[in-house]
Amino acid sequence: MSNQQYIEWTTVQNTWINQYTSCAKEATTGKTQLVMSMATCRNFQETLSMMMQRVNPQLSPPEQPIALCSEYIDVQEFQINSKNAFSRLQTKVKKANKSAEKLQRAKDDWQQANQLVQSKQYVFVAIDIEAWEQDHSILLEIGWSLYDSKTDQYMDQHYLMNTYRHLTNGRYVSDQKLRFAFGTSVWCSLDQALKELRKDLDWCVQRDGGFVLVGHGLDSDLRYLQKAKFHWPGTNGNGDTLDVNQSALVTICNTDEMYAASIGNLHNPPSLGTTLGLFGIDCWNLHNAGNDAHYTMLLFMELIKKANE
Incomplete structure (x- = not known):
């Protein structure tokens, strides 16, 4: 028998997770959003500017949108080449957010049960x-x-x-x-x-x-x-x-x-x-x-x- 002492990995893991959980930032909001790259946004801006100039040359060019968040996880690329494709993608996003909200409610109910x-x-x-x-x-x-x-x-x-x-x-x-x-x-x-x-x-x-x-x-x-x-x-x-x-x-x-x-x-x-x-x-x-x-x-x-x- 070795004199080496051992400690279970789950004990190590739980100890450190509990220690630093309160210090951690929330990794994600849990929400799914439609996003576009800044390069795509600029191309879209130029196209929109030309379209609006045809409508009225006196109109000011479209303003540059302000990026509110630059950190996303699990980014998936989709090609949108029609109104129907965009509508389908919007529906997919709504379903994903509805599922995320339902999961959050279930987590809240679980914690409420614990508190009771x-x-x-x-x-x-x-x-x-x-x-x-x-x-x-x-x-x-x-x-x-x-x-x-x-x-x-x-x-x-x-x-x-x-x-x-x-x-x-x-x-x-x-x-x-x-x-x-x-x-x-x-x-x-x-x-x-x-x-x-x-x-x-x-x-x-x-x-x-x-x-x-x-x-x-x-x-x-x-x-x-x-x-x-x-x-x-x-x-x-x-x-x-x-x-x-x-x-x-x-x-x-x-x-x-x-x-x-x-x-x-x-x-x-x-x-x-x-x-x-x-x-x-x-x-x-x-x-x-x-x-x-x-x-x-x-x-x-x-x-x-x-x-x-």
Whole structure:
């Protein structure tokens, strides 16, 4: 054995990055712009000057534009030889800027989620619903996982709809409804399951004034709940509402968008199982609503850790 001492590269890297991050200048605004070289601008200026002289010889020549920025990255050259070509390029720039703005919002939301966890003020509620693959209007399972940031405690719930006990998935997604790994599954009606969810949310609102929702592609689950006429608790004594955005909701944390923000790419975020694998989180029996809610919460906490690196 050598007496030579070693230090991990990631430790070296993180130490120096953290040391000098505050001193660094922003590398880019993140915006895409149409630019032209100064030589092209001068040629354009001469051409425009001749055109304007034909219109009115008394007109003054076009002024020299002032260059506001001389530092660009990833400069790509395009030949513009028609109005349509210019229009297509403008559309491309608009799309690029729209994507950049969306990515920045996702990064801001990721940091907001981190701040909410660190504030230790709210309960985070991860919800997952499994529908029958042959008719998505039929809900087979609902599960949710609670993380109480004040007490650093977790709780999982899983409910199966006894009305549809005879229905199973398996053709398009695996049938895992009897394999809840984090507690005891309860058979009941959909109404009773939703009442239990509402009880937990009411407790959150009564204690903290609101709750934070967590999900991986949560939009579909919220649509299921809306179709089921689930009433969300309101704030400060306000009435119940079918619209989650009008409820005591603090914010929604989408782990798929948080992961995309962490890698700087919102294009086709991976599935829950794939994302868990990327973080080295072992997972079993996904497509069980209770398990999916539990693993979504684990993924959420890993993304919070990454936000603090």
